[in-house]
Amino acid sequence: SAVISQKPSRDICQRGTSLTIQCQVDSQVTMMFWYRQQPGQSLTLIATANQGSEATYESGFVIDKFPISRPNLTFSTLTVSNMSPEDSSIYLCSALVIWTGELFFGEGSRLTVL
Amino acid sequence: GESVGLHLPTLSVQEGDNSIINCAYSNSASDYFIWYKQESGKGPQFIIDIRSNMDKRQGQRVTVLLNKTVKHLSLQIAATQPGDSAVYFCAEKEAEGGYNKLIFGAGTRLAVHP
Numbered sequence: 001s002a003v004i005s006q007k008p009s010r011d012i013c014q015r016g017t018s019l020t021i022q023c024q025v026d027s028q029v030t031m032m033f034w035y036r037q038q039p040g041q042s043l044t045l046i047a048t049a050n051q052g053s054e055a056t057y058e059s060g061f062v063i064d065k066f067p068i069s070r071p072n073l074t075f076s077t078l079t080v081s082n083m084s085p086e087d088s089s090i091y092l093c094s095a096l097v098i099w100t101g102e103l104f105f106g107e108g109s110r111l112t113v114l
Numbered sequence: 115g116e117s118v119g120l121h122l123p124t125l126s127v128q129e130g131d132n133s134i135i136n137c138a139y140s141n142s143a144s145d146y147f148i149w150y151k152q153e154s155g156k157g158p159q160f161i162i163d164i165r166s167n168m169d170k171r172q173g174q175r176v177t178v179l180l181n182k183t184v185k186h187l188s189l190q191i192a193a194t195q196p197g198d199s200a201v202y203f204c205a206e207k208e209a210e211g212g213y214n215k216l217i218f219g220a221g222t223r224l225a226v227h228p
Contacts, residue, residue, distance in 0.1 A: 043218040092157055105157035
């Protein structure tokens, strides 16, 4: 298995500010992803974090709003920029472990924007 | 805890009964499917997976059935326990532009009553 650590685990932010969420994996992984889970809903894929290159964004998500970095195989960051109350959500990091092919999730970062 | 599953369909069962959670997937080209369990305040946890060349796979107290003809997936939980109370998501692996990604279904909240 893999342990995925996300921080912060939760935060309350002011409108117009930006917040960076960090994700660290303790195992060798191939792919890393960022998901958003709005209250009471399912998970929506934001982007695939690519090592050393620009992330691959899903429809409806753009780099200016959600810049993502992945400087090495086991670490990634997601920034939520110029936040509004509509960005209040749980943001989840996930990683595909090389040896098992399983996709593991972090515990999520719960963001509240006032 | 967080309001995971607040607005999702709910399946209520008595402790000890069998539970069946259904999921319709969208992409006939998807070749790999996973069921995840998400408890309140936590990230999704892997339960069981199935590849498209199979129609049934069993784990400990859980069975996944795949019907490719109607693009339907089900999760059966035997002798449901209070600890099974959670939100359950099916996910399908899609391959697009050389990238593999998991797309999640809407989710079902399972409520187990003593």
